[in-house]
Amino acid sequence: MAKIILHIDLNQFFVRCEEIKNPQLIGKPVAVGGEGRRGIISTCSYKAREYGIHSGMPTFQAKMLCKDLIICKGDYRYYELMSKEFINYIRKYTLKIEQMSIDECFCDFTDVYNKFKHEDFLKLVKKMQDGLFQETKLKCSIGIAPTRFLAKMGSDYKKPMGITVIRKKDIKDILFPLSVAKYFGIGKKTAPKLERAGIKTIGDLYYSLKSENEEIYNFFGKFKDDIINQLEGNSNDEVESSFDFAKSIGMTRTLDYDTNEKTVIKQFYIRLVNNVIDNFLKEDMLCKTIQITYKDASCETGFKTNTVSKSFKDYTNSKDLIYAEALKLFESSFKNETIRLIGFTLKNLVPKHDIKVQMTFDNYSRHEEENKTQLLINKLNRETKKTTFMRLSDLKDNKK
DNA sequence: TCTGGGGTCCTAGGACCC
DNA sequence: TCTGGGGTCCTAGGACCC
Numbered sequence: 001m002a003k004i005i006l007h008i009d010l011n012q013f014f015v016r017c018e019e020i021k022n023p024q025l026i027g028k029p030v031a032v033g034g035e036g037r038r039g040i041i042s043t044c045s046y047k048a049r050e051y052g053i054h055s056g057m058p059t060f061q062a063k064m065l066c067k068d069l070i071i072c073k074g075d076y077r078y079y080e081l082m083s084k085e086f087i088n089y090i091r092k093y094t095l096k097i098e099q100m101s102i103d104e105c106f107c108d109f110t111d112v113y114n115k116f117k118h119e120d121f122l123k124l125v126k127k128m129q130d131g132l133f134q135e136t137k138l139k140c141s142i143g144i145a146p147t148r149f150l151a152k153m154g155s156d157y158k159k160p161m162g163i164t165v166i167r168k169k170d171i172k173d174i175l176f177p178l179s180v181a182k183y184f185g186i187g188k189k190t191a192p193k194l195e196r197a198g199i200k201t202i203g204d205l206y207y208s209l210k211s212e213n214e215e216i217y218n219f220f221g222k223f224k225d226d227i228i229n230q231l232e233g234n235s236n237d238e239v240e241s242s243f244d245f246a247k248s249i250g251m252t253r254t255l256d257y258d259t260n261e262k263t264v265i266k267q268f269y270i271r272l273v274n275n276v277i278d279n280f281l282k283e284d285m286l287c288k289t290i291q292i293t294y295k296d297a298s299c300e301t302g303f304k305t306n307t308v309s310k311s312f313k314d315y316t317n318s319k320d321l322i323y324a325e326a327l328k329l330f331e332s333s334f335k336n337e338t339i340r341l342i343g344f345t346l347k348n349l350v351p352k353h354d355i356k357v358q359m360t361f362d363n364y365s366r367h368e369e370e371n372k373t374q375l376l377i378n379k380l381n382r383e384t385k386k387t388t389f390m391r392l393s394d395l396k397d398n399k400k
Numbered sequence: 401t402c403t404g405g406g407g408t409c410c411t412a413g414g415a416c417c418c
Numbered sequence: 419t420c421t422g423g424g425g426t427c428c429t430a431g432g433a434c435c436c
Contacts, residue, residue, distance in 0.1 A: 013436095033404080040404050042436090055436090058403050101407090101436050187434045252405060289428085303403080309429060341404085 003237045004113040005106060006125070007143040007151035010086060011160035013103035014043045017082050018072045020137045030070045033059050038254050042074060046160075085136045093128055098239045104155075106148055108239040125163055133161075147237045149230040150175075152184050168233035175231065176203030193219070206231045249280045250291070250345025258297035260338040266330065272344045273326045277319050285349045286315035290326055292333055293343035303340060308333040315350060322346070 010016065014032040019025045029051060031044035039059040051066040063069055083102045090097055096108035113121050125142060132138055141162040143154020153175055154164040166174055181191035183202055197215055199205050208216045209224050217224055229235045251272050259265060269292075280287065291309035298304075310329050316322065326344060 037401060038404075042404075056403075058401085060401050061403085063401095103436075185434070189433060246407080247409095248407070250406080254404065291429095305431085307430060311428060343405085345407095 001110075002146040004109045004121075005145055005148055005151040005237055005239060006109050007106050007145075007148070007155040008090065008104065009141050009143075009155040009159075010083075010103040011139040011141060012043050012045060013082075013138070014074060014079055015045045015072075016138060017075075017079050019045075020082070021078070025070060025072075028070055029053070029066050029068060030072065031059075031062060032072045032074045033062075035059060035071050035073060037256060039071075044069075082136065082138065086132070086138055086140075089132050089135055090128075096239050096241050098241055106151065106239045108241075109144075122163070122165070129161065129163065146233055147230070147235045148239070149184065149235045150233060153182075156182070156184075171231060171233060172203070176201060176206065178202050180205050202231070245285070245349065245351050246283065247349055248345050248347040249276060249283065249285075249287075249349065250293075250343055250347075251276050251279075252293055252295075252341055252343025252345075254295075254341040255339065258338050258340050260336050262334060262336065265334065265339055265342060269330055269342055269344065270327075272342065273323060276344050276346060277322055280322075280346050280349075281317065281319065283349075284352045286317050286352055287322070287346040288312055288315050288348035288350075289346070290322060290329060291343075291345045291347055292326075292329055293341070293345065294333075294337065294339055295341035297338040297340040305341075309347070311348065315348075317352065 015025075015030050018030060018032060025045075027047060029045060029048035031041045031048050031053060033039055033041040033043075036059075041053060041055050041057045041059060041062050043055050044053050044062070048062070048066060048069060051062075051069075053062045053065055053069065059071060063071075079102060086103075087097060087099060087105065090105065090107060094107050094109060094112055096111075098106045100106060109125075112124070116124055122144075125144065129140060129142060132140055139160045141155045141157075141159045141164075143151040143157065143164050143166065145151040145154050145166040146168065150166045150171070154166045155162075157164040157166075157174065164174070178201060179191075180186060180194050180199055180202055181188070183205065186194070194200075194205065194216075197219075199208055199216060205216070205227065209220070209228055220227060226235065253268070253272060255265075255268065289309055289311040291307055294306045294308075296304045296306065308329060310325060312321070312325070
């Protein structure tokens with residue numbers, strides 16, 4: 001029997017958190033974002049959207065559109081606490097929850113559904129939505145569907161406080177008329193290309209793939225079947241209520257002013273490296289790769305981002321090793337360009353518990369090449385882990 | 401005043417091993 | 419002389435999402 005998957009999406013979450021903290025903000029043009037010279041809007045209230053403000057817009061531009069715009073700096077610790085309240089509330093209904101980001105999750109409601117008739121089930125979902133609001137003051141939109149993809153598209157369909165059911169037979173009516181840019185996974189680079197090729201709606205996309213339109217077919221390569229499956233309601237429907245480990249930890253920061261002064265950039269970089277290593281060490285993980293990100297200040301190249309990376313021979317959590325290699329990589333990669341942004345990321349992370357390590361990392365300062373790690377990657381015991389950890393992870397729909 | 405920052409996944413070319 | 423082919427890892431870059 002088909003599954004009943006819910007996707008629950010908190011409406012304008014950061015702004016809503018600010019409104020809960022300070023109800024005087026309700027109904028006003030409010031945005032959460034950076035206030036500095038190079039700040040941008042992260043989220044904004046529906047009132048602010050009436051002025052044409054949207055996320056990703058530079059703050060100064062948003063202020064030009066609405067001079068009364070209230071900018072909140074953003075309190076991410078507080079948002080994380082609210083996010084935990086959200087998940088804890090949903091747990092009253094099911095434990096099959098997969099948190100996708102700070103403000104959204106998938107739930108498998110198949111068992112819940114089986115206890116109710118269809119009509120009663122919708123009432124139950126409505127009750128859950130209202131209950132969340134009463135208990136936490138958070139608003140959410142809910143998509144109900146037999147697959148994750150359709151549930152995700154459903155929660156996006158009607159906001160705020162929407163509930164949208166997309167059964168297989170509803171796909172043509174609900175999704176096909178939508179702009180192709182609404183398709184989850186098609187972003188601002190791909191959508192214009194498709195539109196130029198005459199693919200304007202999700203329906204156009206589906207029929208062109210089905211008719212084996214060669215241009216579109218080649219464009220999507222191996223994903224064409226995934227898209228067809230998603231649009232026929234046959235894609236992945238497993239909700240994995242598992243602990244999802246981060247695969248990378250990093251920080252990037254935009255400088256207040258572009259510069260090519262090596263001493264300034266290096267100082268800035270060292271602060272980033274230290275912060276990233278500190279965050280990493282809290283996670284009980286090992287890493288294998290370090291990466292530096294540079295955003296070139298030259299406008300002609302359109303803020304081109306360059307990365308350089310280096311992998312260690314073995315997984316490590318040695319602060320000394322990572323720090324020393326981070327400096328080396330900087331020295332070998334920085335070419336006196338004018339820099340707008342710089343970042344440092346640790347990649348290829350694995351949980352320490354999953355690896356049996358004979359570590360001699362402490363010897364690093366004596367002889368770095370002597371580090372010998374013997375790794376045995378064990379299969380995660382996913383069942384015993386809880387889903388409270390908040391990490392972005394990806395939708396499994398595209399994975400086959 | 402002039403476009404952030406946290407991530408994930410995929411791809412392609414080259415190196416290297418067998 | 420000439421130079422296969424599979425597999426894996428590393429590196430860099432691109433697209434996308436929240």
